[in-house]
Amino acid sequence: MLMKVVEIENLTVDYQGILALDKVNFSVESKDFLGIIGPNGAGKTTLFSCMLGLLNNYKGEIRFFGTSIKKSKKYLGQIGYVPQKPAFEKNFPATISEVVGMGLTKNSKKDKIDEVLQKVWLHELSHRRIGDLSGGQQQRVFIAKALVNDPQILILDEPVTGIDSQSKELFYQILLDLNQKENITIIWSSHDLDAVAKLASKVACLNRTLFFHGISEEFFHNEDLLKMYSESSMQMHMHHHED
Amino acid sequence: MVFEILSYGFMHRALISGIAIALMCSIVGLFLVLRRYSLFGDALAHAAFGGIAAGLFFGIYPIWVAFGVSVSSALGLTKIRQKFQISGDATVAILLSSGLAVGVVLISLSGGFTVDIFSFLFGSILLVSLENTILILGLAGSILIIILLLYRQLVYTTFNEEQAKVSGIPVEKLNYLLVTIAGITVVSSMQLVGILLISSLIVIPNVTAMLFSRGFKQTAILSMTFAVSSVVTGILASYTFNIAPGGMIVLISIVIFSVSLGIKSAGLIKNKTIIPSIKQV
Incomplete structure (x- = not known):
């Protein structure tokens, strides 16, 4: 039986009377490739913020490797995080090597930078300024940075938003390789149902509450679940417009 | 001529203090500029002016009061920005005008100070004492060591909090540390270019x-080179032509900037890589 690396129990986040997450329960097993889907405002980024220790005023329990994240922040050393679109000054004077090196801990070896850049096919551009790269290339740099400390889990928050389709394909191939060849557990939120159906081994459907969590095929081959998901997304869409 | 200038004791002190201040300002400034805090130094300098006036008014050594006011203003400003979500430029404007207002009120209450307030406004590096030179060297050395020790964390926090x-990384603690260092840097630099020209x-x-x-x-090393060149050339030129050193130093740094802009726009130097690119994906 595979080890549970993440356990979420009754996770509830209340933003001044508005429930962003309502009693969310699920777990992630080692080597899972979990796709978290849900419309805008469904609580995906809030969920990640709680998991990454950026948001602390939640109810419920989050455990990484069996330990509550409220008790210890050591788990962060085992996690690589790729945000939606990292905000940084366009003219920030940092080379790709320097950006990847920011993720290094004291004990890491500097040759790890070249190693992870090779994994994302950017080793020949390591002396370029980060702001000179395309959006797709920048996201690959952030994957490399997330990998530099050999994490067991990679968390990606809608990482391909605004990226062209060719770059997306390469990005997805890198994720598959990391999961299948290097056994890295991947937790990835996305709007792209086709990509999730193709890549993820498991799916979590979130719309403030979790209404499905299980094997990917079970979700994508179930007409009722898909219908429920699209209706729920539509309601959320309408709700946003009313707001 | 240059050898004669360099034989004077006051010139040794001015050059040593000036180089230490140039190194400190350029490295601390790099973090401030990249965080869009370019005018933060100006605001702290104006707050320090209030401290200078208060020190002179109450008969306390003004530089110490300026250190206290500058560092507490830096910490207070950061706390206010975090707690009340007031925009950075608005808080800088508030601090800038309140420091100057306190200074002006205290000066008028005292009927004018016997000490030349202009030396604080425009700098007087050629008059720097041995004690102040040692103080500046100690502060600059400590600040450079702290930045070297926390280099990766500071760069990472500046890049993306x-x-x-x-x-x-303890981002909030680092932010408070950086603004404290900025406050100390600003007051230490007052003797070089004065309150009004510090941000330059x-x-x-x-x-x-x-x-x-x-x-x-590479940016940090180049910036320190430009800063030290401006300060050394500015001090030597100011003595030679009997011009205020603060203004001279700033003008030389502006000349270096303008020439650099010219070189850049003429396309003589590019900051892009010369390594052949692989297929762009």
Whole structure:
């Protein structure tokens, strides 16, 4: 039986009377490739913020490797995080090597930078300024940075938003390789149902509450679940417009 | 001529203090500029002016009061920005005008000070004492060591605070440390260029360096080179031509910036890589 690396129990986040997450329960097993889907405002980024220790005023329990994240922040050393679109000054004077090196801990070896850049096919551009790269290339740099400390889990928050389709394909191939060849557990939120159906081994459907969590095929081959998901997304869409 | 100038004791003190201040301002300034805090140094300098006036008014050594006011203003400003979500430029404007207002009120209450307030406003590096030279060297050395020790964390926090937090870096503590260092840097630099010209030392060498460099280390080294060159040339020229050193130093740094802009726009130097690119994906 595979080890549970993440356990979420009754996770509830209340933003001044508005429930962003309502009693969310699920777990992630080692080597899972979990796709978290849900419309805008469904609580995906809030969920990640709680998991990454950026948001602390939640109810419920989050455990990484069996330990509550409220008790210890050591788990962060085992996690690589790729945000939606990292905000940084366009003219920030940092080379790709320097950006990847920011993720290094004291004990890491500097040759790890070249190693992870090779994994994302950017080793020949390591002396370029980060702001000179395309959006797709920048996201690959952030994957490399997330990998530099050999994490067991990679968390990606809608990482391909605004990226062209060719770059997306390469990005997805890198994720598959990391999961299948290097056994890295991947937790990835996305709007792209086709990509999730193709890549993820498991799916979590979130719309403030979790209404499905299980094997990917079970979700994508179930007409009722898909219908429920699209209706729920539509309601959320309408709700946003009313707001 | 140059050898004669360099034989004077006051010139040794001025050059040693000036170089220490140039190194300190350029490296601290790089972090401030990249965080869009370019005018933060100016605001702290104006707050320090209030401290100088208070020190003179109450008969306390003004530089110590200026250190206290500048550092507490830096910490207070950061706290206010975090707690009340007031925009950075608005808080800078508030601090800038309140420091100046306190200074002006205290000066008029005292009927004018016997000490030349202009030396604080426009700098007087050629008059720097041995004690102050040692103080400046000690502060600059300590600040450079702190920055070297926390280099990666400071660069990471400046690049992206959220990602730095996820990596377990104590971002808030580092932010408070950086503004404290900025407060100390500003007061230490007052004797070189004066309150009114401090932000130029913090901003201009860094903006010039960023025109040419690709990486952070490269930018820091270039910025320190530009800052030290401006300060040394400015001090020597100011003595030779009997001109105020503060203004001379700033003008030279502006000349270096303008020439750099010219070189850059003429396309003589590019800050892009010369390594052949692989297929762009």
